[in-house]
Amino acid sequence: MTVVAESFVLPERRGTAGRLSDFFWRHPHVLLTVLLGPPLLWLGIVYLGSLFALLLQSFFSIDEFSGLINYEFTLATYRQLFSEANLDIILRTVSMAALVTLVSALVAFPIAYYAARYARGKWKALFYLAVMLPLWSSYLVKVYAWKLILAKEGILTWFFEKLNVLWLLDAWLALPVVGGNSLSVSYTGTFIVFVYVWMPFMILPIQAALERVPANLVEASSDLGGTPAQTFRHVLFPLALPGIVAGSIFTFSLTLGDYIIPQIVGSSRLFIGQAVYAQQGTAGNIPLAAAFTVVPIVIMGAYLWMAKRMGAFDAL
Amino acid sequence: MRSEKINRVPLGLKIAAAAGLAFMHLPILLIFLYAFTTEEKTYQFPPPGLTTQWFAVAWNRPDVWAALTLSVKVAAIATAAALVLGTLCAAAVSQTRFFGRETVSLLIILPIALPGIITGIALRSAFSIADIPFSFWTIVLGHATFCIVVVYNNAVARFRRISGSLVEASMDLGADGFQTFRYVILPNIGTALLAGGMLAFALSFDEVIVTTFTAGQQSTLPIWMLEELIRPRQRPVTNVVAMIVVIVTFLPILGAYYLTRDGDQIAGAGK
Amino acid sequence: MTTAVLFDNVSRHFGAVRAVDRVNLSIAEGEFFAMLGPSGSGKTTCLRLMAGFEQPTAGHIEIFGETAEGVPPYRRSVNTVFQDYALFPHLSILDNVAYGLMVKGIGREERRKAAEDALAMVKLPSYGARRPGQLSGGQRQRVALARALVNKPKVLLLDEPLGALDLKLREQMQEELKSLQKSLGITFVFVTHDQGEALSMADRIAVFNEGRIQQLGRPEDVYNRPTTRFVADFVGSSNVLSAKLCQRLGLKTASASLRPESVAIAPAADGALSLSGVVAGRSFLGATNRIVVDVDGNRIAVASPAAQSVPAMGTPVTISFAARDLHPMEDA
Numbered sequence: 001m002t003v004v005a006e007s008f009v010l011p012e013r014r015g016t017a018g019r020l021s022d023f024f025w026r027h028p029h030v031l032l033t034v035l036l037g038p039p040l041l042w043l044g045i046v047y048l049g050s051l052f053a054l055l056l057q058s059f060f061s062i063d064e065f066s067g068l069i070n071y072e073f074t075l076a077t078y079r080q081l082f083s084e085a086n087l088d089i090i091l092r093t094v095s096m097a098a099l100v101t102l103v104s105a106l107v108a109f110p111i112a113y114y115a116a117r118y119a120r121g122k123w124k125a126l127f128y129l130a131v132m133l134p135l136w137s138s139y140l141v142k143v144y145a146w147k148l149i150l151a152k153e154g155i156l157t158w159f160f161e162k163l164n165v166l167w168l169l170d171a172w173l174a175l176p177v178v179g180g181n182s183l184s185v186s187y188t189g190t191f192i193v194f195v196y197v198w199m200p201f202m203i204l205p206i207q208a209a210l211e212r213v214p215a216n217l218v219e220a221s222s223d224l225g226g227t228p229a230q231t232f233r234h235v236l237f238p239l240a241l242p243g244i245v246a247g248s249i250f251t252f253s254l255t256l257g258d259y260i261i262p263q264i265v266g267s268s269r270l271f272i273g274q275a276v277y278a279q280q281g282t283a284g285n286i287p288l289a290a291a292f293t294v295v296p297i298v299i300m301g302a303y304l305w306m307a308k309r310m311g312a313f314d315a316l
Numbered sequence: 317m318r319s320e321k322i323n324r325v326p327l328g329l330k331i332a333a334a335a336g337l338a339f340m341h342l343p344i345l346l347i348f349l350y351a352f353t354t355e356e357k358t359y360q361f362p363p364p365g366l367t368t369q370w371f372a373v374a375w376n377r378p379d380v381w382a383a384l385t386l387s388v389k390v391a392a393i394a395t396a397a398a399l400v401l402g403t404l405c406a407a408a409v410s411q412t413r414f415f416g417r418e419t420v421s422l423l424i425i426l427p428i429a430l431p432g433i434i435t436g437i438a439l440r441s442a443f444s445i446a447d448i449p450f451s452f453w454t455i456v457l458g459h460a461t462f463c464i465v466v467v468y469n470n471a472v473a474r475f476r477r478i479s480g481s482l483v484e485a486s487m488d489l490g491a492d493g494f495q496t497f498r499y500v501i502l503p504n505i506g507t508a509l510l511a512g513g514m515l516a517f518a519l520s521f522d523e524v525i526v527t528t529f530t531a532g533q534q535s536t537l538p539i540w541m542l543e544e545l546i547r548p549r550q551r552p553v554t555n556v557v558a559m560i561v562v563i564v565t566f567l568p569i570l571g572a573y574y575l576t577r578d579g580d581q582i583a584g585a586g587k
Numbered sequence: 588m589t590t591a592v593l594f595d596n597v598s599r600h601f602g603a604v605r606a607v608d609r610v611n612l613s614i615a616e617g618e619f620f621a622m623l624g625p626s627g628s629g630k631t632t633c634l635r636l637m638a639g640f641e642q643p644t645a646g647h648i649e650i651f652g653e654t655a656e657g658v659p660p661y662r663r664s665v666n667t668v669f670q671d672y673a674l675f676p677h678l679s680i681l682d683n684v685a686y687g688l689m690v691k692g693i694g695r696e697e698r699r700k701a702a703e704d705a706l707a708m709v710k711l712p713s714y715g716a717r718r719p720g721q722l723s724g725g726q727r728q729r730v731a732l733a734r735a736l737v738n739k740p741k742v743l744l745l746d747e748p749l750g751a752l753d754l755k756l757r758e759q760m761q762e763e764l765k766s767l768q769k770s771l772g773i774t775f776v777f778v779t780h781d782q783g784e785a786l787s788m789a790d791r792i793a794v795f796n797e798g799r800i801q802q803l804g805r806p807e808d809v810y811n812r813p814t815t816r817f818v819a820d821f822v823g824s825s826n827v828l829s830a831k832l833c834q835r836l837g838l839k840t841a842s843a844s845l846r847p848e849s850v851a852i853a854p855a856a857d858g859a860l861s862l863s864g865v866v867a868g869r870s871f872l873g874a875t876n877r878i879v880v881d882v883d884g885n886r887i888a889v890a891s892p893a894a895q896s897v898p899a900m901g902t903p904v905t906i907s908f909a910a911r912d913l914h915p916m917e918d919a
């Protein structure tokens with residue numbers, strides 16, 4: 001065991017791999033470039049480049065007679081964006097996104113709270129899977145499931161009938177705005193499906209935030225005589241807020257951009273996503289479609305900036 | 317051990333949590349029921365009768381098979397690209413120190429932080445500007461873009477868990493960069509990459525919004541489903557396909573979960 | 588005698604932090620060299636400079652006469668026992684130990700044999716099939732040692748290898764390490780912040796503070812004759828006599844150190860020096876009593892055998908010591 005190597009510097013490993021390794025070790029910046037190069041080329045050039053090109057197009061306009069794009073800088077498209085009909089679409093979408101986010105938080109909170117505070121061991125794993133599977137199962141299948149449920153001849157009508165409260169459903173559908181011919185062509189239907197599809201995204205961030213609240217904090221509050229409601233308002237809610245905000249990034253953003261759900265379950269009035277889709281497709285007005293996409297980008301930018309200031313990213 | 321007090325669950329909470337979970341799962345279960353219905357024209361509930369004949373009908377539909385094959389091909393190639401790019405990025409961000417690391421993380425998350433329609437329309441208009449005709453590869457390109465983040469998230473979480481001194485220990489014992497990657501890094505991040513790859517596959521397999529903008533004439537399984545949703549042709553076949561899609565996406569999710577469950581960070585928390 | 592490691596005015600700065608600052612040292616082949624210092628004093632950075640994980644911002648390093656700068660860690664015949672052991676969790680103990688031989692392309696049979704020998708040397712002969720997670724802290728430490736030694740390095744670096752062990756195991760490992768080093772004849776560079784460990788194991792000690800070597804010498808010199816106030820304080824808590832007291836004793840230095848064991852509470856015998864003061868503190872330390880005597884505001888600790896009676900607080904006493912136990916120091 002006492003025989004030691006001849007020399008302090010060991011010989012180089014033979015072959016290109018050895019030489020390349022030495023080269024990378026001496027020039028770590030080259031290695032970094034090699035590592036980051038392909039993904040940055042892909043995302044930076046292909047993705048950001050496309051995004052940038054799209055935004056650029058919002059400053060062009062469409063020639064009304066020929067239907068061709070007029071490549072001259074103009075704000076005309078933005079003037080068009082802020083026309084009353086389009087503002088209506090934006091307002092409708094944003095209110096829907098806000099409402100969906102709010103209700104998602106309400107539905108998600110008890111699940112997240114139970115999972116964070118009471119579920120242990122096997123149950124915790126089960127809870128996790130019970131959230132993960134619906135979260136990851138097919139978006140279209142989920143929408144399809146609701147088409148089955150909300151259909152006039154579907155399970156929901158059958159259920160109301162069995163309970164002898166069909167008049168309740170009819171009364172609701174008779175209401176202006178939220179009502180309609182059937183649930184599957186009403187805002188109510190759109191709203192339910194949105195909540196169903198995006199709500200699971202809310203659970204895990206809230207759970208993560210709640211898990212960081214030490215259990216004894218809750219006990220301390222009730223020991224000090226706080227009622228459950230007070231404990232919730234003054235202790236739990238403020239601590240869970242970053243998680244709610246983090247989750248709402250998903251629910252809000254996803255609702256803002258969706259065009260499939262309102263198309264399949266909903267009335268004929270458009271949401272931003274549908275407007276973008278229609279403008280770039282049938283209408284062929286790419287500049288206006290581009291201008292429309294600026295709306296969610298700006299809203300999400302502001303939202304993310306606010307969320308960052310609230311420390312929501314730590315809960316992601 | 318926690319105190320007794322903490323283990324007594326308030327009844328209201330129990331009910332709310334149970335109702336929430338039921339809300340999440342019942343509609344999916346309903347899909348399973350409808351796959352067996354005898355009713356052809358409507359979504360009638362309860363089903364007038366049960367049958368397994370639609371499985372055979374779906375099995376013999378060439379359009380379903382074509383869509384399924386295309387989806388699997390796209391998902392496989394997009395996942396492979398995402399695995400390479402996501403791992404490279406994760407390695408760079410966690411193994412080296414450089415200026416602008418935050419920016420790189422933000423750039424990777426952007427394709428899923430922004431609504432899918434924006435990614436889709438941006439890519440579509442870029443293709444038309446660059447005169448690239450729609451093809452199999454334009455679909456793959458779009459999918460890989462948003463799959464990178466899934467692989468990246470899993471790999472970064474695992475990189476964070478392997479202590480930096482393992483890499484140094486390996487070099488100290490005479491292994492150069494490539495050997496260290498081959499014998500130390502890869503075995504330690506392998507399961508995380510596998511999990512990330514499975515999630516990326518599931519994500520791509522299911523994607524519809526970006527795909528409608530990058531697909532041209534071809535139809536992946538979700539596009540096929542979407543057309544059935546908008547203009548139903550043969551409802552029972554759609555029911556069967558929906559059930560199969562549910563099962564096919566569950567498998568990689570369960571797999572990813574089992575591969576990463578002993579870590580504190582579990583795959584797929586952010587889709 | 589060959590020089591194993593030579594630092595010539597070596598600095599390693601991280602921005603404004605001077606982790607290692609103009610260090611000169613030379614470690615002889617076969618020496619057991621300890622680097623002692625408080626947390627953040629630059630010991631680990633020095634080791635990393637030797638291992639090749641850091642490059643000096645200034646100065647020059649030679650190992651066995653060859654320039655070390657620019658030589659990657661994997662091409663240095665230097666191995667490290669890491670503080671957290673850094674065993675590979677995905678490999679068996681045997682594969683961990685054989686790792687260095689494997690990446691050098693040595694055949695399977697040969698490296699298995701060498702790894703088994705190395706495990707036997709650290710007294711873990713039958714543990715090869717286990718995983719690192721199935722071993723105790725002390726056992727992992729031995730595996731880390733075997734994994735480094737199997738490569739027959741010219742220099743072995745140990746970064747606080749015993750830090751995580753309990754006292755008894757620690758003492759046992761100290762002896763084992765020492766005898767292993769003697770029998771192998773490999774140069775050991777050992778980092779610790781435990782002065783007892785450094786004193787009992789090392790041939791020579793370098794005391795670090797704020798990136799600089801305060802004193803470098805044999806254990807008994809560093810212990811008995813600290814040359815700076817920092818060393819006097821950090822190594823065995825010597826008394827530091829102020830310039831004024833030194834003057835009163837007829838010594839012309841900025842300050843002087845005096846070991847508590849060299850002081851007695853007794854009138855001066857022939858040729859001894861003495862001072863008078865009052866007892867200002869007493870504590871029982873087991874084998875000795877520690878008595879603090881206040882001499883005009885200077886607090887001087889005296890270690891007196893436990894058998895001797897302890898004067899009450901406030902009692903005026905005379906302390907005495909031999910002139911040769913008083914060691915002049917460089918700083919005040």
Ligand SMILES: Nc1ncnc2c1ncn2[C@@H]1O[C@H](COP(=O)(O)OP(=O)(O)OP(=O)(O)O)[C@@H](O)[C@H]1O
Binds near residue numbers: 605606
């Ligand atoms: N990579 C680095 N970047 C910036 N500063 C560093 C780096 N490495 C070390 N330092 C700083 O250099 C100084 C010396 O660190 P070093 O790790 O060498 O101390 P140490 O003597 O080993 O301490 P300990 O006993 O706590 O291990 C510390 O102030 C440390 O914060």
Ligand SMILES: [Mg+2]
Binds near residue numbers: 630631632746
């Ligand atoms: Mg250290």
